[in-house]
Amino acid sequence: TQLLEQSPQFLSIQEGENLTVYCNSSSVFSSLQWYRQEPGEGPVLLVTVVTGGEVKKLKRLTFQFGDARKDSSLHITAAQPGDTGLYLCAANRDDKIIFGKGTRLHILP
């Protein structure tokens, strides 16, 4: 059983559209991170959310941590080809970081 379920697994949309991807769990976490991974590279941290209900913005990306700290969403406004990549959520369990399998996003020009 995957601790962190990410959906959708794959998403392909046109440039300029908006999208939301999700990271869900039945467990409560003290913090949750989002990473982006481009082909041939390692993941790069985008944001860490700590407080239930917290919303963080990074340019066109909006991250939200659920009130119960069990889930999170990432919303991208006006997607651009440079947003293409694998988006991974990660959370701490038993003092180790656990990653979801990710959402593979492809933005069509």
Next chain:
Amino acid sequence: DAGVIQSPRHEVTEMGQEVTLRCKPISGHDYLFWYRQTMMRGLELLIYFNNNVPIDDSGMPEDRFSAKMPNASFSTLKIQPSEPRDSAVYFCASSPGRATYNEQFFGPGTRLTVL
């Protein structure tokens, strides 16, 4: 500043051969992590070190896998003997503090293919 350095970037070997992957973490980072990434299982933590000491190796799949960190600037992950199911991308990451609240900096990975 140099990030996490991994070598080799690509490794192709035959079943039964020994494979050694190398990692140089970012200077000053106390934590070092080894991950394996596959399409089926995603990114899995294999082992991590704190101040060169292995803390948790529960993710190491079996005795064929071993990892060492002889000093603060170097770590190795060894597979002996290698099997086709070990084919994956192996990442090394380092962090300045406990992973819970700190960013992990990943290397570019080593793509391992075992024939």
